[in-house]
Amino acid sequence: MGKFEIKTDKSGQFRFNLKAGNGQVILSSEAYRTKASCNNGIASVSKNCMDDKCFERKTAKNGSPYFNLKSTNGQVIGKSEMYSSTSAMENGIASVKKNAPNASINDIS
Template identity: 85%
Template sequence: MGKFEIKKDKSGQFRFNLKAGNGQVILSSEAYTTKSACENGIESVRKNSQDDGKFERKTAKDGSPYFNLKATNGQVIGASEMYSSTSAMENGVASVKKNAPDASVDDISS
């Protein structure tokens, strides 16, 4: 079972990671100034992760495939790690689709 983990970064901003059942991070958020904005980002991932068209598949300068998950307004709400192959990246997309809707939220920001 996947989970969202909310944490505070060094500058005091809130971020979340979506982790798969094995604990691997499959999606990381941008920084949010408030916890409620971060929680709204999580809800946006839950909703948008079910639409394949919201996944923007990209290739880094070094050739590594990765993806961004975008909201309806086109804003990036989460980014993946760099993958070793396109098929590994597609497995990451599938993992986000599978884990995001029912993932619990673990708030470790305090």
């Protein structure tokens, strides 16, 4: 089962990672000034992850595929790692869809 992990970065802002059951990070957030905003970001991931239109599939300059998860207003709420292939990226998207809706929240901030 997946989990969201909330932590503070070096500047004191809050970030979350969505981790799959095996502990691998499958989605990382932007920085949030407050923990409440970070929790709202987590709720947005859970809400929007089931709509395939919210996944923006992209290719980095080096050719590596990756994706952004966007809310319905078009704001990026999470970014993936770089993948070795398009099929690996699609597996990452499937993992977000599988893990995010029922993921627990682990606050280590």
